Amino acid sequence: MFIRVAAAMTACLSCVAVVADQNDSDNALDTVVVTASRVEQPVSNVIGSVTVIDRKEIERRQPQSLQDLLRGEAGIDIYNNGGLGKASDIFMRGGNTAQTLILVDGERLGSAANGTTAIQFIPIDQIERVEIVRGPRSSLYGSDAIGGVIQIFTRKASGVDASIGYGYHDTQSYSTAMGYYHDGWRMNFTGNYKQSNGYNTCRANLHAGCFTDEPDDDGFRNTSASTHLGYAFGNKADVEIHDLYSTGYTEFDGFINQGRFTEHAPGIKLKLMPIDKLTVTLTGSITHDNQDNFNNATFLSRFNTEKHNASLLSDWTINASNTVMLGVDYLRDHIDTVVDSTDPTQTFAVTRRNSHGVFAEYLGTFGSEEFSASLRSDNSNQYGTHNTGDAGWKWRVIDKLLSLNAGYGQAFHAPTFNDLYYPFGSGNPRLRPESSRNVEVGASGDLAFMNWSIQAYENRVKDLIALDSSFFPVNTDARMRGVELTTKANWNKFNTAVNYTWLDPRSRQQGENYNKILTRRARQSGRVEMGYNFFMWQFNSIVNVVGPRFDDLANTQRLGGYTTIDFNTSVVIHKDYFIQLKLNNVLDRRYETAQYFNQEGRSVYLTLHYQHK
16 A cells, blocks of 8 residues: 555656655755764764654644654654544554653653653644654663654744744644844743644544543643753853743543643753863753643542653763763652542552663774664662663765664663552552563665665564553563665755655564554554745645554454645745645545544644744
8 A cells, every 4th residue: 555655646746745854955964963872973873773853844844743743754653542632652663652762852751650751742833853763772861762762852943933823623823932142142932822622532432442422622722931041161161951841731532531731841951071072961850740630620630740860971082983971860750649539548659769870882983884882780779770782883885875784782661650559459569671672784875866774673572561451561572573764865846755664563472462463553654755846835745654553452453554645835925934834634534543533634724934043
């Protein structure tokens, strides 16, 4: 199905248009990433698979949410429970949601209770840049980075940027961003408000899905702000204070049908360059994930969590070919819950834990070959000591035309408070941390007009935490195999980009579900992007193709595959003004990423932008 759609879209390239490619500029190879190794390095030097989505590309795609932006990226599968502000989870390379580490400006943000980050509450207008690193990174970041790492950088406007938008379901968006730079000082502020009446999130079913029949529209509203204040002391020191605050209200269907949320991530970063080629970086933050749950305005439960993060990193660039990093991380998780407002005796047996990790990393270049190696030891007062390692190799066989890479990595994920201690007999304090071993090989190249990459991997997860037939968390095993293909090309005013993912995520749980496909993972998926730039106009198209999946581990509840087509255009009406128009799901395809939860049909959004540099 994917091949037929891709061929059809390629054939009509002259009538549809381009999309953003993060490497579409002449200096793309100079793009710097920090997530892959925790030190700045060009994308071309990264061993493995990495994607950078900058603000320019975000504006080209015109996504309504972070999950909308990430949908279709190689190796990423997303399910959503009914549109804006509704529960959304990421499966990276077939791993569980909690096996993908989400960072915001370098800090962990998310719930210590369930181990996930509520990406649906991070406004797209607050995002400057996203870095996606696929594959294990526990040897650099500790727990959670089994499938990979996604780091979100908040806005840093260079002037004045404002927008107002309106679309289907009475969706309204208002945003402003400002930046000021002078004599070593930098100050940035972004404010955003978004609301939508939404649509009915769940099909009626009293025995599955949301277990209810509530045929109403489920709205969402969100108010957010982010700030950066920094000062550079010449080339010897730099200090920055940053903050992201997002709060709002969302509706859905079920016994719990309303929620109030707050995501708050204040932090500080101090960078020192005491001697030539040596950089010492100290960071700290206290991030908050607070959610109150209601049924028709009646308070039911509260899950407030805090993460205290601190890191000390030292990287020494010995010479142009060799870099060494040493680091120490500290993390403290704390939860404050009201599990059931009618029964205060139901509480978590443990509400806090501490962990710290020490690690070392080496990056080296020898002629046409590059090497990376890292080792880390994490110790927790809850789950003990866990050691991980990673090694990578890259060989530039023919300069930029062909490179080969190989890597081996270990990773782990600590059980969450919900896994271990959830009341009502739903927690299992005997759970062991998940651990994984990943092997990866790949090839990539850059031509005059096109770059491409293909990566293949196998990841074996031991003690995977899953629910048994009684919905009780137990340790089991799993194996994920996959192949990821990306190509991007630029012919004069035409651009194309194609992602394709083949995934084989299997349960290794002994019993009737042995070798079954893990839930809600599509075995094949892809995205075709095409477009055309003409004078003051830009035309774009995005085709997302997702194969069938199963909503249960027994593989009896099948979710059909689907194809969606989006079109968007942008026109400059003045040097500081431009208008954007986006048509989502133009074929009005009805589909579900989780059984009984509806996805948006055909919709239209119009946005007016003002940008003054």
